[in-house]
Amino acid sequence: MRFDQNTVNLLKATIEKHGWIDLPAEGFSMYPFIQKGEICRFIRFDHRNLKKGQILLFYSKSGKLIAHRLYRYEKGHYILKGDTNECLDEPVSPAQVIGCLESVQKKKGMIMMHKPFPFLYSQAVVSSPFSARLFRFYLKRRLDEAL
Known part of the structure; x- marks a missing residue:
């Protein structure tokens, strides 16, 4: 699903007003940590408390909402990647970031990111540079078994 700037501004305003926003996960880029349909709670983005490995919600230049893991900060941009993706995302400017993952509601309970x-x-x-390949292999086997 594509989002325009008005929708992005609404998401940011919701986080500012309520302190958080819940969104269902789509896709497989953060598998197995986040699976399709699980509810992700994003809170206000604070660049001062950012740590390598945190998951940020951002919108891409093509208008997609994406939640990927932070690898580093470089030349004024965040370098992120999905856990099952082999390549890094395009650099993300601070203005593209909407929020930071606080928790994931799974079938068996809530995972709090500060734990x-x-x-x-x-x-x-x-x-680990090999984690993406391992996750992709595991995901492919799970999807093949489901068919």
């Missing part, structure tokens, strides 16, 4: 497991998981993912 030790999500933090350690994120550090492992951004530190």
Whole structure:
């Protein structure tokens, strides 16, 4: 689904007013950490408290909403990537960022991003160049079994 600037501004205003916004996950780029249909809660984006491995919600130049993991900050832009993607995203300007992931509502409960497991998981993912291939392999097997 494509979003225009008015919709993006509405999402940002909702986070500013209420402190958060819940959005359902689509796609497989953050699999297995975030799976399709799970509810992701995004809070206000604060660049001062940003850490490598955090998941940011941003809109791409083509108008897509994307939630990917932060790898680094470089030349005034954020460098992000989905966990199952092999390539980094195009650099994202701070103005493109809408929010930061706070929690994921899964079938078996809520995962809070400030807890030790999500933090350690994120550090492992951004530190291992082979994690994307492993996740893609696992995802392909899961999708083949479902068919």
